[in-house]
Amino acid sequence: MAHLNKYISLLRNVVKCNGRFLSTRPPPIVKASFLSNPVFVGLSLGVGGTLGYAYYSAINTEPVYNEMGNTQPILKSFPEGITVSRKVRIPEDTTGLKITLFQYPTCPFCCKVRAFLDYYGVSYDIVEVNAVLRQQIRWSSYKKVPILLVQTPNGYQQMNDSSMIVSCLASYLSETNVGVEEVASYFPETEYRDDDGVIKKEIMNRYFLMLNDRMNGRSVKDIMDERKWRKWADQTLVHTLSPNVYRTKEEAFQAFEWFSEVGEWDKHFSSWERWLMVNVGAYAMYFISKRLKKRHNLKDEVRQSLYDECNLWVKTIEARNNGPYFGGQRPNLADLAVYGVLSSIEGCEAFKDLLGKSRIRSWYEKMKTNVTNHLGNEYVKHYANQKAVVG
Known part of the structure; x- marks a missing residue:
């Protein structure tokens, strides 16, 4: 047995x-109560309009209320009993980030995160997740990979969803005075009902860069085109x-x-x-x-x-x-x-x-x-x- x-x-x-x-069905449009943060600046064009307050399912018309605190979790300590499978050390790394990536090695989304870290020369540890038992991520309520942990003064900032991970780290690396925890807080989870009335969670702004007033010489159109084709990679190419x-x-x-x-x-x-x-x-x-x-x-x-x-x-x-x-x-x-x-x-x-x-x-x-x-x-x-x- x-x-x-x-x-x-x-x-x-x-x-x-x-x-x-492999699911191409887009999430229903919902609205969250977290969009009071000014960090969106010009890059959040359309977010307020695209996040409507309630999605009424044909099965259940009750709207899903979203708390303001639906942010990425922070762990007080590193998960107990977890063994690092291997360490990727890049001598040129000057970020000071201490990152652990929980992954399946051939998952496209995990490969996407590794491509980002490798290109920018950011060192990281890898925990290979057993695809049968998945005991390496039992500590997490989020049960998909990749999961990223970044050590901070307050513990370990957890990041879920490959596109959110990339957006968060890219935003952090391009800012001068914002910490990892603060940047991660700008990517809250939004709950909504799918077509079957099941409550699901989504990081609706996972493709957005939080650059504040630092455009680094890029136009809004350039950034929006980049976002469009990042979505294409996830929603079409895969x-x-x-x-x-x-x-x-x-x-x-x-x-x-x-x-x-x-x-x-x-x-x-x-x-x-x-x-x-x-x-x-x-x-x-x-x-x-x-x-x-x-x-x-x-x-x-x-x-x-x-x-x-x-x-x-x-x-x-x-x-x-x-x-x-x-x-x-x-x-x-x-x-x-x-x-x-x-x-x-x-x-x-x-x-x-x-x-x-x-x-x-x-x-x-x-x-x-x-x-x-x-x-x-x-x-x-x-x-x-x-x-x-x-x-």
Whole structure:
């Protein structure tokens, strides 16, 4: 019976890990009582209008009341019994941040956070989460990955949701006199009812940068375009991944063998658990991918849908005519989001086909050079020096 329960838990988490990002239904518009903070400045254009007070479900018309204190939690101490799997140390790091990332190594959202940290040269610890038992995140009421903990004078600031994590850290690194806890407080959770009347939580402003009056030479349009394509990475591009990675049974098994290698499942799981994850996981995701293909209206030849989206990305960069990246002469958060999502399938057959049959290779290889060599660190040093002067 214990093995059966683990099997059921495994299957549930395999689907969550590989498919939780595959829902394109937008959250209903709600309204929260937390938007009294002036930090939004020009970047929050439209937030007040987009967060309406109540969403009335056909099943339950009761509005969801949102407290002002629905902010990211702060832990008094580091979770007990948690062992760091590995440490990523970057000698050039001047941020002073002490970060722990709870992750699945091949989750697109976790890859997105790592791409941000690696590009900007921010050191961090990694806790690999067991996808079967998930005991590494039992301490958290939020049960998805990535979860980020940042040590602060008051404890450990918890951050949930990959886009919120990136927005919060990017905002912190570009400000001179605001602490991590304060920046994190600008990303409250909003509760709403979905189409089935179930109360859910959403960080509605997770793509917003809290730059106060510091635009750093960027126009509002540039920042809004960046936000638009960060959303595109999460809401469109990721939906082409699973149907391609698990297109055939052979590809599904190859993908799970790669997941096992990258995630070092032989170290974190017993032999029977690893066997179950690879064989049952691959078999299940092969069939689930067929449903996902239909749900997201992908072409019968799903590879073409992946190629089309990546070609659209390259075409959009070219149309901007200001450099090899969406950000111009250097990557911005949209570049890092797209790169992070695509890097999650780098060891799969679908990725090999993508490089050979779309126009993404040149951009992707440039991005990989930027990320692996921490070329964004020079900009972090600039802001770190400013923080030191202000402090």
